[in-house]
Amino acid sequence: MALIGAIARNRLERAIRKGCIEVRFPDGKTARYGSYRVRPVRIAIASNAWLRRILLDPELQVGEAYMAGGLTIEFGDLYDLLDLFWVNFLADGLPAARLPALFRKSARLIAQFNPQERSARNVAHHYDIGNDLYRLFLDEDMQYSCAYFPDAEVTLEQAQELKKEHIARKLCLRPGDRVLDIGCGWGGLALHLCRSEDVRVEGVTLSCEQYELARKRAADQGLGDQATFRIEDYRSLTDEYDRIVSVGMFEHVGVPHYQEYFRQIAARLSPDGVALVHTIGRAGRPGATNPWIARHIFPGGYIPALSEILPAIEQAGLTVLDIEVLRLHYAETLKAWRARFLARAAEAEALHDARFVRMWEFYLVCSELSFRHGVHNVFQLQLGKRQESVPLTRDYLYQPDPIPVSKRTKSCLNEERRHQNVR
Template structure:
């Protein structure tokens, strides 16, 4: 059977047993039998579906309950598979899929404004109560920054915001644009750290309402305003521009326009900071299950796709930092909190939704641990001398702030 031939080539480290829909047992890999991960398939069609397109059908089978864990957790299973696959591909037909990668990406990631709004609503307009069950209190829904190994989630998310603020080189009186402001945490933090005016834009109605309420409660609505706005509609000029966790939703066909917009909105001596998920293995397509159920229109780019567009837009790439396992650590915190509150998630939605989100959080964490996913932060400017000539400025005040946060 094609599926089991595929698994026999894939599983080299660790041990996996699959009970097929007819009750047959198939063992793969080597290792201690007591540590064997066992899964059961209850739908005979999975025998060919998982071989044809494991990236789509494994997640659907887990959601439907036709892929069942007999021994070990879902994390144990996905960790085993992705650890063995590494940067490589899973499935004998993946080479054929790669032949049409350019055309696939054009159609999958074409995000005109109306489609962008629908894609954002699909994920970010879910119940706010859901996000409160696994995010930190500030609802930072992006990679945290574990400046010290023993940081908890709240500390690491605060450190992320301060790390970005340091790269922005904020000065009193500046105007700041936050593209993809989420629930407002970054914009409010920047306003609190420096005497700046911040405009945050989002395409999510739910996020907009929460962000405005938070600004009012914090007494910052005179310096922080939020708007329902696409980055392509934004007008004016800003001394600083920040975008965290939004670029993944832009789409490859729109990269040139995105960076042209950044340049046109940025003051001549301005500084921009882009924080985005990326991939180390080069251009690819989005995981089909993730694209269908979690982030329609989403894509994590390779730097080789991004930097040429920065150059063509006439921007200086003044600093690049690669955060490797920081997101894996972030996702582990989220996954554990989600699982601890699983019954509350089921009360909000249903069991299938719980399985879908468990698969999303597990698969994402393993992608950052084993399959070349990372986060990059790009500092951009229009002028060659807009930022200091060395990176020392990043760490002087930041380290003192981290010590203060950690002590508190």
């Protein structure tokens, strides 16, 4: 066991160059690593068994140890600790993690093979754990995806409204349009689109709890005739739609199914239709899902690189009309979620247990840091079959807010057509 401690001390001595960490090892001895000019994050490792597990597979076992109490924080908080690990270890790649990461990347086609039955189980694992949990930290509309923060003064509620409006504008809705919402969540976006324009929205989800609440919300808001929801896999759909939107669902599709996903969008989209896919994206090259996230949070999930998405779009016969990269917006969203969740941690513990609270905190923190450090961002891909399906510039997205969506869309389209006629 002395060898395990020596390896850990040597690795920390060589790696910690930014910040400072103080570690109380299982033998009771404490050592400090990094700069002595800053206040350290202080942690304790409960046993040599936990120390060995962390050394052998840190990407998985740091989270496991924090959940189980094998790693405790005596000074500072989890954000401080993981941020310190990130800038000192993960920025240049953690040597101990390379072999496990190579194996996971090699096995990812199996891990992300998501036929309909498996997709339903994966969705239930995360989304059917109780709506009361999500009410603890989401905005009032229960938007569980990246918000849109034009400046630091915007609240979470405002940022989520702006996100929905931004998407609505990109869809260029027309009165009477039939809209498909793939992975509709608790129905907030679908209801927003119905209020924005005289359209009919059909939302599909694999989550029973999301489905029940979405239906109730539509009825309570008097939109039951415009917004309908059902439990159905997107691959089973056969109808044609004028507009298709999918927010925060593509991360659950899995690499083996990308062509299937975009071919289904192409098959369901009308000839002059517009589709908008909003997804978390990998800023760099293709990789593998973090093993702790895959085990505890999103089984079967994967954050794609743009180089993995575009070939599937091309092969489906769709045209990329626009790609927007939202940088740091999700970091701010997750920061707000984390603050709200920790403020109501006692309620979360009453719903589940203390281990669950530590798990969820770890999930929110490591997710936020992945955006802070530029590993992940958000892609909004606007797709169609015809180049003229949307205006030629993005001006229509930034018209003054008081103009209703219907008037704004018509005005922008008419303006583009007038310029085209002049030319």
